[in-house]
Amino acid sequence: MAAPTTTAPGNNLGFLSILQEPTGTLGGYLVTNLWGRPLEFRLTSPVQPNRVQHILYGNTLDSYLCGELIGKTLVEKSAIPAAWIITDHPAALELRLRVTAPVSLWVPGGPPATLPGDPQGRGLFGHERFPDDGAVVHELLGKLGNFDLGEPFQRIRDAMHEARKMGIGKAAA
Numbered sequence: 001m002a003a004p005t006t007t008a009p010g011n012n013l014g015f016l017s018i019l020q021e022p023t024g025t026l027g028g029y030l031v032t033n034l035w036g037r038p039l040e041f042r043l044t045s046p047v048q049p050n051r052v053q054h055i056l057y058g059n060t061l062d063s064y065l066c067g068e069l070i071g072k073t074l075v076e077k078s079a080i081p082a083a084w085i086i087t088d089h090p091a092a093l094e095l096r097l098r099v100t101a102p103v104s105l106w107v108p109g110g111p112p113a114t115l116p117g118d119p120q121g122r123g124l125f126g127h128e129r130f131p132d133d134g135a136v137v138h139e140l141l142g143k144l145g146n147f148d149l150g151e152p153f154q155r156i157r158d159a160m161h162e163a164r165k166m167g168i169g170k171a172a173a
Contacts, residue, residue: 011143012039014082014101016074017156018066018089024048025065027092028156029074031082034143036152040080043160044070067094075099084140086124088153093127102126102133106149123149 015030024046031040047065049057057064071092075085085103087093096103104124124141126133 010083012080012082013140013152014075014078014085015152015156016071016085016087016089016092016095017153017160018070018087018092019157019160021046025070026160027066027070027074028160029071029078030152030156030159031078031080032152034147036147038155040078041156041159042074042077043163044074062091063094066091067096068098071095072098084137086149086152093125096127096130096133102130102136104133104137106153108150 011034013032013034015032017028017030019026019028025048026044026046028043029041030038032038047069049061049065054061066087066089071087072095075082075095075098082101085095085099085101086106087095087103088106090105093103093105104126107123107125124137126137
């Protein structure tokens, strides 16, 4: 069996992490190969909606911020495509409406009540409008073996904190 290449789009995974902090909502996006090696990393500066935006967007504000404003921007600016994007924030599942790659929510320890079941038992849930994404996700999961899906999210959070300490982050998104 041939080893997967590091840059073939069909073998790349995108990990989108969203953090909500007092300064605002920010995102980090890590593209890896199937071994978890980093190919590209991007982050945003914090986005802080004003009171008028809260009123106008109502209960759609989180999905707009996470899925469209932050998630879509990070994925579009990425030079390396991902065959599958995994996020750790439920509102970022709305990214699936803006990209062609499957987007899954990774939830360790059990699903939110609003998501359908997890047939693979790995804490993964797709967007309800895209049930056919399951076949692509299942195929990629087969290639991953025992890959720890949570580990890249920790790397993203650590890199985001370090980048902010260094003053990086305003130019990424």
